[in-house]
Amino acid sequence: MNNKILEQMEFVKVKNLFAVYLQTEQGEQELAALTPMTEEKKIKRAFAEILDMEAVFTEAHSFGVGQIQDISVSIQRLQADADLDLTELLGIKHVLLTAADLKRFYADLENVSLTELQRLFEDLTVFPQLQGSLQAVNDAGFIEDFASPDLTKIRRQLRQREAELRQLLQDLLKKQAEFLSEKLIASRNGRSVLPVKNTHRHRIPGVVHDISASGATVYIEPRGAVNLHEEISRLQADERYEIQRILHDLSQLLRPHTASLLQNAWIIGHIDLVRSKYFFLRDYKGTVPSVSKDKTIHLLAARHPLLTDPVPNDLQFADDLKAILITGPNTGGKTIMLKTLGLAQLMAQAGLPILAAAGSKIAVFRQVFADIGDEQSIEQSLSTFSSHMTQIVAVLNKADQDSLVLFDELGAGTDPKEGAGLAMGVLEYLRSLNIKTMVTTHYPELKAYGIMTDFVANASMEFDQDSLRPTYRFLQGVPGRSNAFEIARRLGLSDTIIKKAEELTEMDSDANSIIEELEKQTLESRRRLEHIAEIEEENKKFNRAVKKLYNEFSHARDQELLKASKQAQEIVDRALSESDEILKNLREQSALKPHEIIAAKGRLKELAPAEELSKNKVLKKVKHSKAPHAGDDIVITAYGQRGTLTKQLKDGKWEAQVGLIKMTVGEDEFTLAKNQTGKQSSKKKELKVVKKTNRSSSPHARLDLRGKRYEEAMQELDAFIDQALLNNMTQVDIIHGIGTGVIRQGVTQYLRRNKHVKKFAYAPQNAGGSGCTIAHLG
CATH class of the missing domain: 3.30.1370.110 (Ribosomal Protein S8; Chain: A, domain 1)
Incomplete structure (x- = not known):
């Protein structure tokens, strides 16, 4: 797909609507690289993943993947035989833990049948040994004491020496208080020192580390603390060396598994991206469209994703229909309708849900071309018309029957008659090549072209005659009606002038009457469709409620079965106990032979056979958890x-x-x-x-x-x-x-x-x- 169409349709801004739902850096990277696809199989797979995620959220409303960082650089360093630092190990630890959590979540998932996400969950690799080893890396970014026996011993000794040092200095604070300028332990050059009055500096033997600005205080490291400080410094060096050794050992453990770790990170990021698609679909009330086998486009209540409170519109672009011509005045929404179609196609082919109602259908195009807006180039000294024609020529040279072409104001910027002629010539060329095209125009000649030409349809944007404002409602099959004279009359222009204008333009009143009647019929059909859509939505809500009640009933039934089976087992156990006592008495009285007693006990047990609970979901979940x-x-x-x-x-x-x-x-x-x-x-x-x-x-x-x-x-x-x-x-x-x-x-x-x-x-x-x-x- 060419990058120009992505820029014209502001595809990056659309993707930003999905970015707010992402939790992982891998998901952000995959979204940033996302572009429309041209393989039908891949598009359908992406749609199936969204539907799978919808099913997951039906069962687990709080499903999440957790925040993880990009580990690709860390993996490259491992592959280059470098040792990782704590931050890098912590990033890989989070990937391992998240993979294990997702694997566990999938194993516990009930009442959900997945088609595409199942493969991803199953491809996650769990590394219990690596997880256990990386428990030594604390989430706060330090190595735990138990990471190795040597580190445990070093830190124990370090704490002991530090405690001895504190005790020594505390004792000196008490015993030598009269010689100190302050009763506190100070720090100089990384050493703990005492603030001694300069007049008594010889009363406390030790190493002088600093003198105050006034010269009244000398900071002395007591002689007894020198050896302890040296021991602490040695232990700190040993600790640093041991930590480096542990980091090396942990890196060595991870090195053979770099490919699996990268795969885990990608799967987690991809699941995160699918999750963001579901959230967009839910919050923006979108849908996952189906893919037509031909070039049919069928959009129901389609909306532009970048507009606030957009007006939903239906668009029927059948396979045999080659061009739709949208006519009507400016600011009526023609260009928005053009962009709505283009964005719906681009989003769907990128595997994203679209803003439309259920039942919508998209086609698959290898290329989408557009000439929208004035791209006049000052540097090239091109006029508006020249700029448009340059773009149109470039599109005509590249487009084929697997392309969708969108032209805004085709033929504009020149003499109206010549412009209309050029527009019809371009449309005829595209129609001869079976290229699907949507065009907006002001030229009335194109209305007649749309009526008289096979496989071409007229359309317009509705205009409210009472308020004299556009409604932004798309009317397919109805050409745009001229409203200039009516608007002028309502604004107070003299009837004499309006009549003269009508005579000079030789307006065809019969054509306008036909257009008006078509508008009425279209509006009536739309009202009926909206009523049908409301009924369908109510049916969906009812179906969801019934499904929820069924799940609750199934869960309650399992619990009751479990409870009843326990009560029945208690009764059986009590009956067997009493029967044992009776049989024992009978045996003592020689009323029955041993084999007869055994047979009788067997028949007693058969009276209340143990219930098969292997399929009880509640018991299964309790045991599994x-x-x-x-x-x-x-x-x-x-x-x-x-x-x-x-x-x-x-x-x-x-x-x-x-x-x-x-x-x-x-x-x-x-x-x-x-x-x-x-x-x-x-x-x-x-x-x-x-x-x-x-x-x-x-x-x-x-x-x-x-x-x-x-x-x-x-x-x-x-x-x-x-x-x-x-x-x-x-x-x-x-x-x-x-x-x-x-x-x-x-x-x-x-x-x-x-x-x-x-x-x-x-x-x-x-x-x-x-x-x-x-x-x-x-």
């Missing part, structure tokens, strides 16, 4: 840290990724964290859970030392045990393999020396045997 799934974010109840479930193991156990550590947890050892749209409760609440949690039920972690060098393995083991103790774990698994036995022996010696290890032993044969040691901590 409580069951954990791979990819769910969780909170480890033992110590309040967030992670992500990566896969389900046997016996109700799960593997979870918490930062860079893998854990094995039971379903009673974690709670499901809420998704992005509903955040989990604050950390304070999570810590309360920790205090109430029994240590014996805490999860245990695994450490795999296979393939490590001895020194590296012992360092990792020390950090791992330290982390496990900090996280209040009671059991850990250490996988060392058998091999030469060096690492296994080192693990045994380390565990024997560690006073926090209560006991340890090799794992059972089915869990690794002598290649794995299980240690119990306390």
Whole structure:
């Protein structure tokens, strides 16, 4: 599609109406690049996506995708083997979480059948391990302590040294108060110092960092604080190095999945764009048109999207109709009608809803051309007529039978007779090529051309004879009637002058009478169509109400069935219990044989068979909502840290990724964290859970030392045990393999020396045997 028509129709302004509904940068980029399409299959697919989104909102009124940033630059850096910073990792984390939320939303979606969006939801890829690892990146933009055992240890030591420094300075504030100019701890050159009176500067030994402007105060770093400051500086450097290492490790984890991450981001942005199309359709009362198999255009109550309170108009442009000629006075709305048709076609071919009523139909054109308004070029010294003819010639050279041509004031700017002749010549040329054309004109000769020529129709814009103002209502099949004499008469011009003018112009009164009668018939037909449209709208409202009531009834029925089944089960259980007692008495009295008792109990159970509830939507939803799934974010109840479930193991156990550590947890050892749209409760609440949690039920972690060098393995083991103790774990698994036995022996010696290890032993044969040691901590 040529860019000139997009500029003439102000297509960018139309797209801005959709931009206000977008939540993602990916959606904004796709909307900015959106242009009309020429492939019918793609257009129909875009329309089907909007209808799918409408069905989604019927079931889930608050559906959203969340705000995510463009990650394309971050992905390019990953592909170039660069490490990402915190902001970039946070952007990818939000994409992963949003993809998981959308996948979960689609899995829980009921009573909705999707045709096109189903493919998008299913193509989303969930990465539980990556989600769990990126939990180490806090939404505030910093690395959590649990990101690695070394970072946990460094920050613990850092907090201890900072506390010691504060305590030291507080003690000096109390003991040396008489030597201080102020009882406070100041800061100079990144060091905590005391403001000492210059006269007593030798009473507090230490390093002088600054002197006040008056010279009365000396800022001294006490000698005891120097070593602590040095230790803090060293730990801060270690912290920075460890954070860089963590960022490198997280980048390495993401690097193999760049293609899937980009696909996820595109799908999220595309769903966001489809969502914005639905909101536009809903708020502007638009519609998704159908696509005609030929070149038929059928617009009902079409409106211009950039006008405030536009007048809706119907337009019938059948396949065999080649040209529509709109005649009438200026300011009547002819040009607006021309632009309304052009914009409806461009919006529809771009896969956007149009401002029209249900039942509208559009065609597919490879090109849309227009010559609208005065494009006089001062630089080229072209007159209005020359400018128009230049544009018309350019259009005629490019247009074919797959084009739609829109001409405003065809043939204007020159002698009326010559202009009318040129206009008819251009129309005849376009008609001979089967090119659909809409033209506005003032020339009365074109009215006769429209009546006398096959496959050409007249049209006009309605004019109110009482108020002498245009109504902006489109009248198809009725040529524009001259109102000049009537307007002049109502404004007080002498009848003598008007009669003389009528005689000089040889006005055909019969033609005007025919036009007037056609206007009346058209208006009557329009009133009937509007009445039919009102009835159709009432029917739609009734159908929506019935559908809503049906859904509510279906939901209530499922709940009642669930309730009734529980009551029935209670009755059956009570009856079986009583029957057991009766049968027991009978057996004791030898009234029945054992096999007869068993048969009797079976017949009793058959009297009230268990109801099949697998199709009960309420029960299904309750069960589904409580069951954990791979990819769910969780909170480890033992110590309040967030992670992500990566896969389900046997016996109700799960593997979870918490930062860079893998854990094995039971379903009673974690709670499901809420998704992005509903955040989990604050950390304070999570810590309360920790205090109430029994240590014996805490999860245990695994450490795999296979393939490590001895020194590296012992360092990792020390950090791992330290982390496990900090996280209040009671059991850990250490996988060392058998091999030469060096690492296994080192693990045994380390565990024997560690006073926090209560006991340890090799794992059972089915869990690794002598290649794995299980240690119990306390």
